[in-house]
Amino acid sequence: MGNIRITKLFSFETGHALYGYDGKCKNVHGHSYKLSVTVFGRPISDNTNVKFGMVIDFTDLKKIVKEEIVEVFDHATVFNKNTPHVELAKELSDRGHNVLLVDYQPTSEMMVIDFAKKIQKRLPENIQLHSLKLQETDSSYAEWYASEN
Numbered sequence: 001m002g003n004i005r006i007t008k009l010f011s012f013e014t015g016h017a018l019y020g021y022d023g024k025c026k027n028v029h030g031h032s033y034k035l036s037v038t039v040f041g042r043p044i045s046d047n048t049n050v051k052f053g054m055v056i057d058f059t060d061l062k063k064i065v066k067e068e069i070v071e072v073f074d075h076a077t078v079f080n081k082n083t084p085h086v087e088l089a090k091e092l093s094d095r096g097h098n099v100l101l102v103d104y105q106p107t108s109e110m111m112v113i114d115f116a117k118k119i120q121k122r123l124p125e126n127i128q129l130h131s132l133k134l135q136e137t138d139s140s141y142a143e144w145y146a147s148e149n
Contacts, residue, residue, distance in 0.1 A: 005130055007038040008061050012074035016106040019083035028077065028088075036133040037065055037119060041126050056127050068118040078106040108134050108142035116144045 015030035041055045051057055077092060079085040081101035093099040104110040112134040120129050128146060135141035 002042070003040045004043055004055050005038050005040040006055050006058070006061075007036055008058055008065065010035040010037065010062075010065055010070055012070045014073045014075070015077035017077075017079060017085060017088075018105060018107065019080055019085050030077075031136040033073075034133075034135040035065070035069065035115065036131075036135075037061065038130040038132070039123065039127050040130045041128060056124065060124075064119060064122040068122060069115050073100065073111075076100040078102055078111075080105050108136045108140070112142045112144045116146075116149070 011032065011034050013030060013032055015028055017028040018025045020026070039056060039061065043053050043055050044051050046052060076098040077089075078100045079089045079102070081089075081103055086101065089099045089101055102110075102114065104114065112132050115134065116129060116132055119132070123129060130146055132144045133141055134143075
């Protein structure tokens with residue numbers, strides 16, 4: 001039996017602003033993100049195992065991604081903590097808003113790298129992260145592939 005890839009899709013709403021950017025995205029705005037998480041491994045061949053025939057139970061993958069990504073980023077506003085945006089972040093946070101400070105520019109490219117690291121740490125030993133696709137609009141997305149990193 002060979003390796004099989006499985007993919008689970010997630011969605012979440014997140015606001016951000018790109019400090020120092022020369023276009024509209026310097027302003028606080030949001031996206032309806034769609035995240036595709038693809039892992040691979042060998043289906044469980046032990047027919048006495050309740051997960052027989054599965055690479056990983058979709059429910060187990062969902063738990064990892066929800067805890068590491070969706071529950072953290074959903075309905076949060078993300079700012080780079082190494083910029084003057086920390087002042088805006090503090091103001092919003094003081095007013096009860098969900099603010100997330102990260103140590104990178106919160107572009108789709110940098111977010112997908114962050115997500116890959118977080119998901120990889122939580123996967124079972126026999127399951128590998130294959131790829132992530134983070135879509136911020138219908139026509140714009142960033143992809144991360146393990147084979148390229």
